[in-house]
Amino acid sequence: ETGVTQSPTHLIKTRGQQVTLRCSSQSGHNTVSWYQQALGQGPQFIFQYYREEENGRGNFPPRFSGLQFPNYSSELNVNALELDDSALYLCASSPSTVSYEQYFGPGTRLTVT
Amino acid sequence: AQSVTQPDIHITVSEGASLELRCNYSYGATPYLFWYVQSPGQGLQLLLKYFSGDTLVQGIKGFEAEFKRSQSSFNLRKPSVHWSDAAEYFCAVVSTDSWGKFQFGAGTQVVVTP
Numbered sequence: 059e060t061g062v063t064q065s066p067t068h069l070i071k072t073r074g075q076q077v078t079l080r081c082s083s084q085s086g087h088n089t090v091s092w093y094q095q096a097l098g099q100g101p102q103f104i105f106q107y108y109r110e111e112e113n114g115r116g117n118f119p120p121r122f123s124g125l126q127f128p129n130y131s132s133e134l135n136v137n138a139l140e141l142d143d144s145a146l147y148l149c150a151s152s153p154s155t156v157s158y159e160q161y162f163g164p165g166t167r168l169t170v171t
Numbered sequence: 172a173q174s175v176t177q178p179d180i181h182i183t184v185s186e187g188a189s190l191e192l193r194c195n196y197s198y199g200a201t202p203y204l205f206w207y208v209q210s211p212g213q214g215l216q217l218l219l220k221y222f223s224g225d226t227l228v229q230g231i232k233g234f235e236a237e238f239k240r241s242q243s244s245f246n247l248r249k250p251s252v253h254w255s256d257a258a259e260y261f262c263a264v265v266s267t268d269s270w271g272k273f274q275f276g277a278g279t280q281v282v283v284t285p
Contacts, residue, residue: 062214091273093273093275098277098278099277099278100175100177100261100263100275100276100277100278101215101261101273101275102275103272103273103274106272114272116272148214148215150215158203158220158222158265159217159220160217160273161217162207162215162216163214164212164213164214165214
């Protein structure tokens with residue numbers, strides 16, 4: 059059984075650009091959540107996807123969007139990057155929306171210059 | 172407003188000594204409580220969780236936590252720390268009226284000295 063994987067590990071983008079981050083859920087998990095972890099802070103909930111639909115959203119602007127695919131893998135897209143978007147982006151998968159057990163991937167470190 | 176507070180940003184402890192990390196929460200509905208650990212370059216690993224029942228819960232790696240409703244606290248403890256316990260620890264809360272929206276504290280960095 060493979061765990062949650064994320065790609066890429068690191069990337070550097072320029073302000074105003076767009077970025078796509080990818081996440082593969084743990085086998086059998088149909089729910090994916092994304093978090094932003096700025097340096098020195100705890101993770102902040104961005105949104106959750108269940109069966110390819112957004113199932114809850116935190117306090118993030120619409121330029122943060124996502125997708126979930128039939129195989130339950132997921133993408134996080136960020137448009138019009140700002141310097142403050144520099145952070146570790148974490149993906150977490152769960153067996154269901156009500157399991158409360160989340161399994162986190164190692165994260166993608168995004169640097170915006 | 173809902174909030175999770177970890178009062179200690181940084182704790183230094185000697186190997187073999189006991190460790191206690193504090194977590195206080197403010198939630199209207201019944202909260203579900205978690206402790207996660209994050210080592211450098213790695214994702215978050217669940218140490219333990221509290222949903223209901225016995226207020227003292229046991230987790231992995233020898234950790235335990237006690238839920239105290241009257242104090243709105245969920246403190247994490249370990250009787251004897253090992254050098255490998257050096258990491259950042261996060262308390263997290265989710266409530267039944269906000270499915271999936273975990274709220275994390277700012278974290279406590281634990282340094283273990285020889």
